[in-house]
Amino acid sequence: MRSKRIAINLVFWSMLSVFAIGACPAFAAEPAALLGQAQAQALVGKTDKAYALTEDAAHLLWNRMGLSITTTLVAEPAHGFGMYTPRSNPVFTKKQKAIVYVVPRGYQVQHQSGKYVFGLALDAAILDKSGKPVWEKKDITSRTVASRAFNREFYLCPSLDVSKLPAGGYTLQFTIRDLLTKSSVTSTLPIIRKDS
Template sequence: MKTVLAALMAAAISTSTAFAGEIGDRAAEAEKLLQSGDSAGALEKFRGAEDALWEAMPLAVLNVKHVDTAAGFGIYTERANHIYKPGEKIVLYMEPVGYGYGSDGLGNKQISLSVDLTVVSASGEELGKMEKISRVQVASRSRNRELFFKLDLSLDGLPPGKYRCDFLMHDENSSKTGPFSTDIEIAG
């Protein structure tokens, strides 16, 4: 708990001043409650600090992996390499953070994310751009933070060679966007 608390405090320092005080204050209150034996109260205050940090942070995409399968958050089989046969499906696993929550109109919080793609050659030439190639929507009674996004990508028609795929994830509940990239190779 102290390691997580230290990481939260470090993150609080790098966020905006308005949120930094709130995050640090809530985390400090959580630590005091824990030391006094009120673990339930400490967890509630700590979650409040986490909420403030989540709202202040930008949208980011963590743990981008080329995978063979992905069945849930942290449940995936990583692919041995980034080399694909012509026409072979590319499957990416990723964990977005910092997204907002909307409403589905039924009392649930709704997470809505979409992804754009730009394919870039090894020489840096932009070969093509596609908007909203994939989208995920999740409705839940709670503010889920363990969310995975599985992206099935088809790049049929690309000749053999090395490429960079630049992505831009959009949070449809806010104006936040999060860029990320991965390299691929189409075998000859």
């Protein structure tokens, strides 16, 4: 492995989605029931209460959907959640870095002492054509977040310096680990390193 030859620069960013919710979500309730209540409130013009109920339903669904991840090669570091420019191709020359926009979904969020808590860790690896790691690192970032908002707009934007890799095809592998449930999910992206 060439861990000393591969530099990694992680731009870590999380957008905290702040929503106007009333009471803390009724976690014993069913999403369908909450959505029915929201519809009833909307029909009588109580849109603020309807919105709060739909948020409570969304929180329940989020915690039930299971952990997933999307990864996208981008032209430059993202400026915020969803604010990125996809890279036009996966070919990298000697002076270019592989910047990846990583979005986890369905990570567990727990309500603790008046705050919403979740924890995530990111691992990364570069694999050769045979699937053998030529570089890997666990816990590129590992963070537990406690917020008064139920945060769903969260992303990471790691930047990998692939300039020292010999020319050829590789696979970038990213694994998100949920620190609360101990579950994990992996996503891969193919890249090509060219000398010219």
